[in-house]
Amino acid sequence: MERYIIKGGTHLQGEVEISGAKNAALALLAAAVMADETVTIDNLPDVSDINALIDTIAEIGAIVERVNRHCVKINGSTISSCVVNNEQVKKIRASYYLLGALLGKFSHAQVTLPGGCNIGSRPIDQHIKGFKMLGADVKIEHGMIIADAGDEGLKGNHVFFDVVTVGATINVMLSAVMAHGNTIIENAAKEPHVVDVANMLNSMGARIKGAGTDVIRITGVEKLHKSEYTVIPDQIEAGTFMFAAAATKGNILVKNVIPKHLEAITAKLLETGCYIEEYDDAIRVIGGDNLNATHVKTLPYPGYPTDMQPQMAVALTLANGTSTITEGVYENRFKYVDELTRMGADIKVEGNIAIITGVDKLTGAQVNTPDLRAGAALVIAGIMADGITIVEDIVYIRRGYERFEEKLRGLGAIIEIVDSDKEIQKFKLKVS
């Protein structure tokens, strides 16, 4: 089992280039299968979730041409199966986007129930409700979601979500673009990747208005055509490096970002006493000597993102005073707290609130990765800590961070991938 080994104590310095947004790219790949012409998607992050979805799209019969690690051409005219049920796709959450895309295009889809990070109960009732509102019959049998709109196909309708959900907003949008008539989605999620998916679909001939607000209006079209599209930068990867600068008292220029998408993160970093310089497509974060404690609640966009919660917690472990982080999206996103405690952090969890009292230092330890974002946060903790940290199960981190260790090494971190005790000893000798 591969793991990271880190020698802590580095103030990260330098420049880092942010990859394309994983969560946008997953939905864009699913959207691409809806056209019967070639859709080219560029700036895809080279991460395992994306590669698993691309393989799955090829398996159901689409013509998939890998132009390079970051660019793929997909032609959905040859799709021969609406059943998505391979081992790879069971592990990724966004496999459910194929449900909306295939149902929208073929009026029928069967997709295995989604996996993804274990960060609490992750129901899909709103997706199902949306499909049903558009006229589909939806049932769950033998671990598969089966959606069918019969010979008549989907019909536009008014869909009001009970909770703000990124996944259901995108999925219902996908299914509605080729439905008969008009669809209005109310209480829609406003995340940048919702807008990105709408933009790509519109570039393929869809008629979607209002993405980025809480009401999205869609007029169904008969077919979608070819397009060339570039994925937006990953706001969570960017935020991770921004907090890495803050946490390690470093100085990082985070390049290839859309600063507007990072406002909630930037605002929190300023509150903690970091210095920020904003450019057109880059942000420099300079960590203060000691961060100030702060309070935050995670919320749907434009609120502070839940996917940036563990990275912030790590930075606050060494802040002056007591901070609180209230998790407002998921019920079980503090699994990393036990691991940070092993490194000397003082964190108590009461319900959905983590109370973090700043300590003088973290010390290296062997820690387990509970999920993707927490894994990245534990790596940052390892870079902050005195001594050696081993982060297990980096397969989670690879799902969403492209060349994470390489990018960190470029900023001065001492980090390697090891998979045997012998390699661990070798690393320890090298850095001692």
Ligand code: UD1
């Ligand atoms: C997406 C992201 C994930 C991020 C999350 C919130 C992808 C692949 N993943 O996940 O990284 O943490 O947005 O920003 O893009 N809910 C329901 N019923 C539903 C759907 C969701 O109750 O049918 C609830 C969820 O339990 C959660 C909240 O709504 O409490 C938000 O979930 P949602 O925005 O749908 O998250 P995902 O799309 O799964």
